[in-house]
Amino acid sequence: MGPSHALSGAAVWLGGTWALAYTDVYHQSPVEIAVGTAVCAGAALLPDLDMSGRVISGHGGATIAHTFGRVSLFVAEVLEKFSCTVYRATRMKHDPHRDNGHRTLTHTLVFNVAVGAGVSALCTEFGKTAVIAVLFFTFAMALRGLFVKWAQRAGWLIVTLVSAGAAFFAYERLPGGRGYPVLGVAIGVGGIVHLLGDMLTRHGCPLLWPFPVGRRMWRCLGVPDSVSVKVGGKVEVYVLRTTFALATLAAVGYLVVPVVLPASAHAWIAHTVFATTSGK
Ligand SMILES: [Zn+2]
Numbered sequence: 001m002g003p004s005h006a007l008s009g010a011a012v013w014l015g016g017t018w019a020l021a022y023t024d025v026y027h028q029s030p031v032e033i034a035v036g037t038a039v040c041a042g043a044a045l046l047p048d049l050d051m052s053g054r055v056i057s058g059h060g061g062a063t064i065a066h067t068f069g070r071v072s073l074f075v076a077e078v079l080e081k082f083s084c085t086v087y088r089a090t091r092m093k094h095d096p097h098r099d100n101g102h103r104t105l106t107h108t109l110v111f112n113v114a115v116g117a118g119v120s121a122l123c124t125e126f127g128k129t130a131v132i133a134v135l136f137f138t139f140a141m142a143l144r145g146l147f148v149k150w151a152q153r154a155g156w157l158i159v160t161l162v163s164a165g166a167a168f169f170a171y172e173r174l175p176g177g178r179g180y181p182v183l184g185v186a187i188g189v190g191g192i193v194h195l196l197g198d199m200l201t202r203h204g205c206p207l208l209w210p211f212p213v214g215r216r217m218w219r220c221l222g223v224p225d226s227v228s229v230k231v232g233g234k235v236e237v238y239v240l241r242t243t244f245a246l247a248t249l250a251a252v253g254y255l256v257v258p259v260v261l262p263a264s265a266h267a268w269i270a271h272t273v274f275a276t277t278s279g280k
Contacts (some may be wrong), residue, residue, distance in 0.1 A: 001048075001197065001198075001201075002048070002062065002063030002064065002144065002145045002148065003063075003145055003148055003241060004197060004236055004240050004241055004244065005045050005048070005145060005193070006041040006042070006045055006141075006142060007041070007145075007245055007248065008044060008194075008196075008197050008240075009041040009043060009045075009189075009190040010037050010038075010040060010142075010244070010248050011247035011248045011251065012040065012189065012193045013036055013037045013186060013189060013190075014251030015247060017033055017037075017251070017255065018251045018254045018255050021255065022270075029175065031173045031174060031175075032175070033255065034170075035135065035174060036182060036183075036186045038138065038139055039134070039138040039142070039186040039187060040187070040189055040190040040193070041142040042142035042144075042190065043138055043186060043188075043189075043191055044190040044194045044197075045062070045064040045141045045142075045145050046106070046112075046115070046141065046190065046191055046194065047106040047107050047191055047194045047195065047198075048062035048064050048065075048102075048106075048194070049062065049072075049075065049079050049106065050076065050080045050083045050102050050105065050107075051076065051080065051102045052065060052073065052076040052077040052079075052102075053066075053076070055070055055073045055074050058073065061073055062076070063144050063148065064076075064141055064144060064145070066156065067140050067141055067144050067156065067159065068140065068156050068159075069155075069156035079101075080100065080102060082105070083101030083102075083104045083106060084098060084101030084104065087101060087104045087105065090218075091218060092212060092215065092216055092218075094216045095216050095217055095218045103198065103203060103220075104206060104209075104218065107198060107205040107206060108205070108206055108207060108208070108209040108210075109192065109207055109208065110210065111191070112188055112191030112192050112194075113192075115188065115191060116184045116185060116187045116188020117188070118184070119134055119187050120183065120184025120185070121184075123180040123181070123184065124180070124181070131174075131180050131183065132171050133167075134183050134187070135166070135167035135170055135183075136163050138187065139163040139166045139167055140160060140163035143163060199221060199222035200222065200223055200228060201228055201230070201231055202222075202225055202228040202230070203222070204220035204222025204223075205220060205221060205222065206218040206219060206220050206221070207221045208221070
């Protein structure tokens with residue numbers, strides 16, 4: 001589901017950016033918008049870093065586990081084992097026994113909010129070094145998610161070099177005046193968009209851990225099985241990805257050429273989409 005997650009992250013970030021600009025709440029420069037979108041798209045893969053493969057042979061695992069070759073496969077292995085340990089330590093009587101930590105700790109709201117807040121704090125504390133590191137990791141993940149075939153052909157070394165170059169290039173062009181809390185927000189939003197995407201599939205996510213739901217600490221929440229999306233199925237590959245791609249293009253279109261809509265259309269959007277938030 002890597003490409004679907006990355007595309008949904010990009011679409012939600014661009015849609016939100018457009019909504020904030022449209023309602024005059026928060027304006028960003030084109031560079032900030034591009035960086036935020038890439039960070040959010042990359043972060044939308046992050047929760048699946050708990051899906052390990054075989055470190056020695058380099059097979060299996062989620063898209064993101066291959067971002068930096070064997071190194072990221074090893075990190076995924078550690079994260080999966082750690083998540084499994086947390087699951088076992090906190091599970092209640094009605095939670096099933098598990099041997100694998102996939103879709104546990106990293107698929108909770110608490111984890112993703114904490115990662116976002118942690119990144120914001122790091123960027124505030126350490127400035128340039130932290131910002132470049134965050135851009136580097138998330139750009140590499142975004143490349144893996146959005147350009148799957150290219151990334152596979154290019155291999156981890158090229159992906160690493162391109163991401164490092166893009167991180168330095170982007171940092172030099174970002175306005176530093178108002179700090180970088182938006183990076184943490186983009187990472188938190190990306191992670192939460194990932195959870196929402198997984199909730200469309202049969203297994204769901206233990207969204208509310210560590211708060212028990214119905215006598216289970218790790219209750220997986222999601223849509224009913226009858227309407228759930230099959231991972232790798234036609235609905236995911238064609239319908240969802242096309243929808244996210246169109247939403248991305250539409251948001252870019254609105255951000256770049258906001259004047260092409262007639263005034264009546266602007267009034268309609270303001271009335272229907274923002275009536276509750278802006279009081280119009
Ligand atoms: Zn997932």
